[in-house]
Structures are given as C-alpha cells and as structure tokens.
Amino acid sequence: MPDVWGRRSAFNVQKVLWLIDELALPHRHIDAGGSFGGLDDPAFRAMNPHGRVPVIDDGGVVVWESHSILRYLAARYGAGGLWAEDPAERAAAERWMDWTLATLQRDFMDLFWGFYRTPAEQRDRPMIERRTERCAAHFRLLDAHLADRAYLAGDRFTMADVPAGTTLYRYFGIDIARPDVPHVTAWYTRLAERPAYRTHVMRPFDELHGRLDY
Template sequence: MRRLWGRLSSVNVQKAVWGLEELGLPYERVEAGGAFGRVGDPDYLALNPNGLVPVMEEDGYVLWESNAILRYLARRHGTGGLWPEDPREAGLVDQWLDWQATRFTPSTRDAFWQTVRTPPEQRDQAVIDRSVEASEACAGLLDAHLAGRAYAVGDRFTAADIALGAATHRWLHLDVPRTERPALRAWYERVRARPAADVALPPLS
C-alpha cells in the first residue's frame, strides 16, 4: 500500500507525483494542505511533525521532504534509470536536487505567491522584483548548464530533471518579465512532453 499526502498545486507534491508516475508505481494521493487542510490534524502531525506536504507512506514506512521522497523512489525502484549507478553521476543528481531546493525554488517563491495567490490590490511590487531578479540569476545558471545537453545529468532523464522540471514549470508560467533562455526552454519542453509530467504539472494555482 502506497499513499501520498498532498495537493497537486504544491511544487513539492508535483515532484513526488512525477517520480511515482515515471516509475509506474501504484499509489493513492490524498488531498492535504492549503484549502484541503488536514496538515494540522494530530494524525497528520504524527506522520510529519512539520505539518507540511508531501508525506509518503509505503507499507508502514513514512517519509517526508519532497526530494527525500524522490531520492528514495529513484534508488529503490529505479536504479539505473532515474538514479544513475555511477557514483559520480549520482553525485551530480544530488547536486541539482539540492540546488533546486535551496536556490531555485526559494528564489521564485515570492514572485509566485505575489502574482498567483495574492489579490492584485495586496501585491508588493518590490517583493516581486527582488524575487524575479533572484530567479533570473538561477534561470541563467541553469540555462548555461543545459546548453548542448539533452538532460541535466548524463545522457538520459534522471531524478534531477524531475526536481528541476517542476521548479522550471513554475518559473516559466509566472506572469512576470523574464529573459528568454533557449537551452532552458528547449530542455523544459523536452521533459514536459513526458506522459508522467502531464499528470504531475497542472496549471499554476
């Protein structure tokens, strides 16, 4: 029995769903977080004391933190596919997962919240501008890395493409000015075309 707790509007839940779908693993997704609530309930806090999504349960095993879930799924169910067998390639996947979590997604957070989840009359343009500036720096770094590459690490799709793809999906669909990044755009369209991404990446909300 495998259960994933979390609403699909969460970029972190999207990564876990994308991983599950890529690996063809059966799962039940339970709406939680945001308007769905539940994350403050005692039974949920017993699963994740942080009160955040996602949380995955698998045959009595409980795991939270989206990239930890993605790493676990890729290592346990997708060795040689989503998770490279070569230690150096695996190290690079870890590198990009950490960068996504600590740099790219945090840089876009304020622009996302201000333009998608905040009423226009309550938005703070200075906050948006700072977030866009930080996001542009990250997008430029990723675009330079992807120039001449089909995927983020090595010559095939890995867990790094999932984490980076979910973050890029959010960035490219924000209603903010941005510099066009040809390599980033081409890579995004490539990974976005995967059937699993179609399940995992809804319109921003």
Template sequence: MLTIWGRISSINVQKVVWAAGEVGQSFERIDCGGAFGGLREPVFLAKNPNAQIPVLEDGEVCIWESNSIVRYLAARYGAGWIWEEDPARRADADRWMDWMQSALQPALMPLLWGLVRKVPEHADPAKIEASVAKAEQLMEILDQHLSNRGFLAGERFGMADIAVGCGAHRWLNMPVERVARPHVERWYEAIFARPAAQPALVLPVT
C-alpha cells in the first residue's frame, strides 16, 4: 500500500491522491504541513529535505515533487491508461503539467492567500485584481485548447488532466466573478465526476 504524506487542502497533495485513485492503488494519507506541522521533524526531513509536501512512499521508493509523483504512478501503475508510451503524446501531457506548475498555480496563489485564507499581508486589492486578470488569460488559453478535444492530451483522460484539473477546481470554486469558459466548464464537469477525483477535489476550497 502507498503512503502519501500531506494535508488534503494542498493542491499538490490533491494531484497525488487523485492519481493514486485513478491507477487503482490503495493508500494511507498522513496529515502534515500547514496547521498539522511536522515538516521539520527528522523523520519527515529524511524523506524530503526540502520540508515540503507531498511525499510518496511505495515500498522502498520515496519521491517528492507532485508532478514527478504523478508521472511515477502513471508510468508504474497506469501504462496504457493515464500514461502515454508514445513520446509525442506524453510530451503533450507533460507540457500541460508543467504549465500548471509554472503558470496557472502561481497565478492563483494570491487569490488563495488573499481571498480564501484571508492572510492580511496578501489582502492587497491590486494584487488580487492582478491575480484574477492573469488567471483569466490562462483560462482563455485552456478554453481554446479544449475547444476541439475531450481532454488535454487528446480524447483520452490522462495525467495532465489530473494536474491541471486540480487548478481548474480551485479557480472555479473561488469567490470571484469569472468569464464563462464553456469548454473548460464542460471538461471540468467530466473530470470532477470521476470516482477517483472525489477524495481529492474537496470543497470548499481552503
């Protein structure tokens, strides 16, 4: 059985929980990080010296960095399903996973800290407005991409849908006014309905 270290309110932990469910692997999840603490404990630092979540343990294998964990689970347990053997199709999925980590996730962070978690030093209206504007730009890119395909890397659900789906879940459930994105919304409804998504995509967003 897998062990996943990290609190479920973390978007990066959500990716891993969802991926584990999609490939049919049972797991124990151990709360740590945020209000749970524990990241500076020697037992955790031995697993990830960066003191960050998530961490995955699979027997003797110990991995940190959420996208790397999702790729590992997909390759080991989801070959031919959420893992693409063809290098071109896999690169298509990889680029969207990287886009999530380098573009969408950072764009959403000021909203999370300012509007959802209400941390005073992040409550600057100008920064929140800029965050919404950047997220809208990225959602337009995503909407256009999904206008002629069912999922991010084609017509089959895959690992990129997990990573970006967690970001879309956060955006679509934040207390902001949003531009309607019909293709994003259609895709999100389809992936949110997946049984493996339910334990990961918790509501409300916190």
C-alpha cells in the first residue's frame, strides 16, 4: 500500500491521486508542502532531495517526479489496463505525457503563475499574453487530435489522459482568452464524468490566487 505525500491543491499531486483512485489502490495520503510544510524536514529530503511533492513510498520503493510516479503505479498496479504492455501501444500514451510535461504544462504553469498566482499589480502582461497565445496553440493542436478519438491515446481512457487532463479544470477555470476547442471540451466533459477526476482535479483552487509563496 503506497504512502503518498503532497497537498491536494498541488497540480502534480492531483495527477497521482487521480491515477491512484482510477486504479482503486488502497493508499495512505500525507499532507505535505504549501501551508502543511515539511518539505525541508531531513526525513522528507532523504526521500526527495529536491524537496518537492508528490513523493510515494511503496513498500520501500520511493519515487518522486509525478510522471515517474504515474508510470511506476500504472506498471505495477495497472498492467494490461492503464499500462499497456505492448511497447507501441504504450508509446502512443507516453508521448502525450512527455509532451505535456515538456510543453503544455510548462506554458500553462507560466500562465497560471503569471496570471492567477501573481498579485495583479505585479503581473508581467506581455509574458501573460505570450503564454496565453502559446496555450491556445497547444489546445488547438489537442483539439485537432481529439477530433476523431475520444481520448488522447485512442478510444479508451489511459494514463495519457492524466497529465494533460489535469490542466483542464484550471485552464477553463481562470479568466483568460481561450480558443474555441469543441473536441477538447467534449474530452473534458468525458473526464468530468469520472468520479476520480471530480474528486482529485475538480477542486477549488482559490487558496492559490495572488499567492506566490509556495
């Protein structure tokens, strides 16, 4: 039974808790980070020298970095389901996870931090505009991809949907310009039908508004 450290309002923690719930995996959740603190404790640093959440300890197997955790959990507890055993099938999912981490999430997090988390008087408006445009381009690309499939890796939910899907609640929930992306909206509606998504991702995030301290 894994132990999972991380505050529930943390974007990267939400990915992991969502997947754990999809796997119906018994686990113990320990609040850490943000107002809970604890990331500089020696015991926590011994697990993750970066002092960041999420972290899991699964019977002595410690994993940090949210996508490494997703892969580990899906491989260990979701083989044949969320974790495709065929390398080609798995690659069709993993490329969307890696694209999200390297591209979509980077631009969206810059936007979320620059716009939502930064107090209005300190905002860098040109940066916000550039990131808004880049996110629009990413969501248009996702929209074209989703035009003829229900989920990112095909016609069923897989771990490919978890990282990019986690951006949706915040992207559609903040007051920024967005393109018309009907296929992304339909995918978001499908994800929102999943109890695990509603529990872990569709959570109020107003504690983060105008807040730069964690």
